[in-house]
Amino acid sequence: MSTAPQVATHVPPADPTHPAVGAATSLLDAYTPGDRFLATPGRTLLAHGAARPVPHDGRPLDDRVKATLAEAGAAGQQSPVVIGAVPFGHGAPAALSVPAALRVAPPLASDPLIALPVGVSGSADWRIRPVPGPEVYGAGVASAVERMWRGEFSKVVLARTLELTSPAPLDLPTMLQRLARRDPVGYTFALPTGAGRTLIGASPELLVSRQGQQVVANPLAGSTPRSTDLAEDVRRAAALLESVKDLHEHAVVVDAVHQALAPHCTELTVPARPTLIRTATMWHLSTTVTGTLASPDTSALALACALHPTPAVCGTPTATARRVIAETEPFDRGFFTGVVGWGDAFGDGEWVVTIRCAEAEQRTLRLYAGAGIVAASEPEAETAETAAKFRTFLSALGAEL
Numbered sequence: 001m002s003t004a005p006q007v008a009t010h011v012p013p014a015d016p017t018h019p020a021v022g023a024a025t026s027l028l029d030a031y032t033p034g035d036r037f038l039a040t041p042g043r044t045l046l047a048h049g050a051a052r053p054v055p056h057d058g059r060p061l062d063d064r065v066k067a068t069l070a071e072a073g074a075a076g077q078q079s080p081v082v083i084g085a086v087p088f089g090h091g092a093p094a095a096l097s098v099p100a101a102l103r104v105a106p107p108l109a110s111d112p113l114i115a116l117p118v119g120v121s122g123s124a125d126w127r128i129r130p131v132p133g134p135e136v137y138g139a140g141v142a143s144a145v146e147r148m149w150r151g152e153f154s155k156v157v158l159a160r161t162l163e164l165t166s167p168a169p170l171d172l173p174t175m176l177q178r179l180a181r182r183d184p185v186g187y188t189f190a191l192p193t194g195a196g197r198t199l200i201g202a203s204p205e206l207l208v209s210r211q212g213q214q215v216v217a218n219p220l221a222g223s224t225p226r227s228t229d230l231a232e233d234v235r236r237a238a239a240l241l242e243s244v245k246d247l248h249e250h251a252v253v254v255d256a257v258h259q260a261l262a263p264h265c266t267e268l269t270v271p272a273r274p275t276l277i278r279t280a281t282m283w284h285l286s287t288t289v290t291g292t293l294a295s296p297d298t299s300a301l302a303l304a305c306a307l308h309p310t311p312a313v314c315g316t317p318t319a320t321a322r323r324v325i326a327e328t329e330p331f332d333r334g335f336f337t338g339v340v341g342w343g344d345a346f347g348d349g350e351w352v353v354t355i356r357c358a359e360a361e362q363r364t365l366r367l368y369a370g371a372g373i374v375a376a377s378e379p380e381a382e383t384a385e386t387a388a389k390f391r392t393f394l395s396a397l398g399a400e401l
Helices: 023-030 061-074 134-149 172-182 230-242 244-264 300-307 318-328 379-397
Strands: 006-008 036-039 044-053 081-086 095-105 127-131 155-165 187-194 197-203 206-211 214-217 220-225 265-269 275-278 282-286 289-293 339-344 349-353 357-361 364-373
Touching: 023 036, 023 044, 023 095, 023 172, 036 081, 036 339, 044 061, 044 081, 061 081, 061 095, 061 300, 061 339, 081 187, 095 187, 134 155, 134 318, 134 364, 134 379, 155 318, 155 379, 172 187, 172 197, 172 379, 187 339, 197 379, 206 300, 214 244, 220 230, 220 244, 220 379, 230 244, 230 275, 230 282, 244 265, 244 282, 244 289, 244 300, 282 379, 300 339, 300 349, 364 379
Parallel strands: none
Antiparallel strands: 006 095, 036 044, 036 187, 044 095, 081 095, 081 339, 127 155, 155 364, 187 197, 197 357, 206 214, 206 349, 214 289, 220 282, 265 289, 275 282, 339 349, 357 364
16 A cells, blocks of 8 residues: 555545654655645645635635635635745735645654654854844843833733844755754644745644634743753743743733634633643643634634734734834744644634744745743843744754854
């Protein structure tokens, strides 16, 4: 029986109990720049060719996606799928399309070959420029904290970037390999966002998924860097679970997710306390929210639009936090803290928060990392947290701050 990944125009559920050795990693190996690659805990997707881009116009995004999927179906494509990225700014164009061909395999974590090592990506001679510099970022955090104590808002997520320039062309396939193999249970992606531009990363955070009537969201907020010393790593994890600051920050996000999903669900289960999840570089407070969808007409993307942006990537109140972000961050976030994912004509899909990512263009990478700022935040600690989050991508490059 052949173990080659299938060519399909839909996304069938994977069967992790009978993984085909090499089925998922062969899609990872087959990625070339311009393709759309997305790996989730449920499946691995590799799309070729943008047969039908989703247009940018005045209609709600979910309506435009439904219309594009309907057009693809009317043209003879069976169960078409949309895949791509949605930016942080609501008015900015999305990079979504129905691909000409889609290959599907089980999740990367079920493929034993994912444990094989891969070489370092490209040159070690990176020129690194922080935007803003750590001192300027810390001053922005201090200013936000002062404004919170004056009662202007209760939380804002402030980000900073690293601009990396290589003397050689970027090796995106090797970067993707290293990101995927470092955290195979997460959400790894490489998606074109414009001419010569690619959004690439490995996010730990599911915004929302829908399969039939089942809805799942997994907000993350409150985090701490991991340690290479086992005892210290365990101590940090335990401290995070008891941190008043981080538990409050997490509760704000979970409540926002609850309030956004409640109108769309007949049942909603929200655990009283968070648990922990880990990536290769960070511990995160995590809550898995589950629900039963009220109407089959509500797609996964519609739920994602209702949730986006959560306080985990923006702040609260949302409008005020957006304004503070625009005033403080000296760059356009673009697709950072947006969403990436897939959706089908039946409304099923998975949409992931776009963090631990970079935008690649020619020989330049722009890495992004943010931290949730609350009244108890300290500039030095938040600057250190963003530095730790950069490590996810820097490790894929063989680079250091």
